Amino acid sequence: MRRAGSLGSVVILISMLVAVSPARATYPGASGRLAYTFKRDGIWQIFSMKPDGKGIRQISHFRKPQATGSVNWSPDGTKIAFSSNRSGEGEIWTINADGSGLMRITHDPNTDDDGPVWSPDGMQILFIRESPRTGNGAIYTIDADGTGMTKLSGAKTHHEEAQFTPDGSQIVYQGFGAAGGICELWSMNPDGSGKTLLVPADARLGLSDVSPDGMSLLVFDDCASPAPQSIYRLNLDGGGMAQLTDAACCYQDGWPQFSPDGSQVVFLSNRVVPGFDVPFKEMYVMDADGSNMVRITASSHRIGLPDWGPIPS
Numbered sequence: 001m002r003r004a005g006s007l008g009s010v011v012i013l014i015s016m017l018v019a020v021s022p023a024r025a026t027y028p029g030a031s032g033r034l035a036y037t038f039k040r041d042g043i044w045q046i047f048s049m050k051p052d053g054k055g056i057r058q059i060s061h062f063r064k065p066q067a068t069g070s071v072n073w074s075p076d077g078t079k080i081a082f083s084s085n086r087s088g089e090g091e092i093w094t095i096n097a098d099g100s101g102l103m104r105i106t107h108d109p110n111t112d113d114d115g116p117v118w119s120p121d122g123m124q125i126l127f128i129r130e131s132p133r134t135g136n137g138a139i140y141t142i143d144a145d146g147t148g149m150t151k152l153s154g155a156k157t158h159h160e161e162a163q164f165t166p167d168g169s170q171i172v173y174q175g176f177g178a179a180g181g182i183c184e185l186w187s188m189n190p191d192g193s194g195k196t197l198l199v200p201a202d203a204r205l206g207l208s209d210v211s212p213d214g215m216s217l218l219v220f221d222d223c224a225s226p227a228p229q230s231i232y233r234l235n236l237d238g239g240g241m242a243q244l245t246d247a248a249c250c251y252q253d254g255w256p257q258f259s260p261d262g263s264q265v266v267f268l269s270n271r272v273v274p275g276f277d278v279p280f281k282e283m284y285v286m287d288a289d290g291s292n293m294v295r296i297t298a299s300s301h302r303i304g305l306p307d308w309g310p311i312p313s
Contacts, residue, residue, distance in 0.1 A: 025117050025163035027075045028212035029260040029310030035059070035071045035080055036283070037304030044068035044304065046082060046095065051259070051266070051285055051308070053296030059099045062086065073309030074118045080309075081105070081116035081125050092116045092127050094144070097312065105146045115161045118144075120168040128161060139173060139192075152192035161207060164190070165236070166214045172198070172236075174207040183223035185238065198238035205232065209257045216240075218256040218265065221247070231256045231267060233288075244290035245269075252281070260310040263288055268303065271295070 033048040033055075044067060046060040059080065062068070069083035069090070079101075081094050090112035092105040105125060106113045110132075117126040123144055130137035139153040139162045152171070162173035170187045185199035185207050199205055199219070206222020208231075215236055221229040228247030231254070234240060244265065245253040256267040265288055268281040272295070283306055286293040297303060 025072070025120075025166070025210055026212050026258040026260055026262075026308060027120055027166050027310065028262070029075075029077070031259040031261045031264070032073075032077050032309045032311040033057075034266060034283075034306045034308055035073055036306040037068050037071060037082075038299070039302045046071055046080060048097070048309075049296075051264070051296070053283070059097065060095060060102075061099065068304070070115050070305060071307050072117050073307055075120055075122045075310070077310040077312035080307075081118060083114040083116060083127075085112075089132070090114055090130075092125060092142070094125075097309075103146075105142060105144070106149075107146070117163045119164055120166055124148075126162055126164060126171065137175070139171070141190075152188070152190075163207075163210055165210050166212055172207060172210055172217065185217070185219070187236075198236075199234070205234075206254075208255055210236070211258050212260055212262045218258065220254045220256060220267075222254065226252075228252065229254050231265070231290075242289075244286070245293075253284075255305045257306060257308050258288065259308045265290075266296075266306050266308055268305065 035048045037044050038047050043062050045058055047056055047058050049056045066084055066086045071080050071082045073080055078097055079094050083090050084093055089109050092113045094103045112130045112132055113127050115128045124141045125144055126141050128137045129140050138151055140149055140151050142149040160174040162171050164171055171190060172187050174185050183204050184201045186195055186197055188195045204223035205219040207219055209218040217234045219234055220231045229252040230243055230247040231245040233242045233244055247253055251269060251271050253267055253269045256265045258265055264285055266285050269284055270281050272282050282295050283297040283303060284293055284295050
């Protein structure tokens with residue numbers, strides 16, 4: 001889940017497999033299409049496909065090289081929020097699922113904004129605003145029309161990502177806390193109060209998703225990189241760990257996301273060509289208990305972090 005670099009540095013981003021925060025939240029509903037980014041003709045574009053890897057559709061048609069980062073489906077399945085440096089520094093944008101209605105949401109040339117996540121009611125977008133100078137990041141919300149921005153955490157620490165629980169009652173996030181560990185997992189109220197430590201830094205786990213029923217978290221060995229990375233499921237309070245994948249000697253399984261109906265998980269892995277310097281990973285789907293793993297892509301190219309959307313309401 002860790003951000004490998006800011007969107008303000010195109011060279012750094014496109015030289016990495018995934019160089020942006022995959023912060024997303026999966027809200028309950030009927031399972032629809034997977035959104036993801038893919039580098040086509042030297043340009044990162046947004047695509048969607050069915051959960052079996054078929055029916056690929058290109059959503060964006062950007063015309064110049066740029067960094068296109070984390071994608072997140074709106075709760076009604078009609079829009080996608082994403083991060084991009086198409087305006088210079090990293091900003092938050094939205095686009096309709098059919099590729100129309102491109103809209104810039106944040107406007108600050110001196111910061112990098114990344115990791116957009118829709119609120120459960122679709123009225124706000126949660127994101128991380130990072131200072132290119134210090135590398136520190138603060139958690140913000142902004143109305144979906146680009147107005148009403150609110151800071152929820154201080155910028156003197158570093159936050160990797162944040163997301164709402166499906167009922168909107170809490171925000172779960174990863175980053176530095178009182179104990180100082182970047183892989184600590186925390187929760188707080190939507191107004192930024194009531195910060196509570198869920199998982200300490202020594203667990204070395206990165207946050208990836210909150211289940212559609214709000215009862216559990218998907219995490220992985222993010223803070224152990226470069227090293228084997230497995231995927232786990234935790235209770236929302238940080239207890240009850242269950243291992244879903246086994247990284248063995250050299251796999252890197254990561255960035256898991258629940259399906260909207262909670263029955264499956266999509267993730268990226270280097271299982272086709274194991275190793276810690278593999279320039280691409282493939283997309284896999286498995287049942288929520290870790291069984292019935294199936295590879296759904298065969299791209300041999302860089303695929304960005306997927307997000308599983310609902311069938312449009």
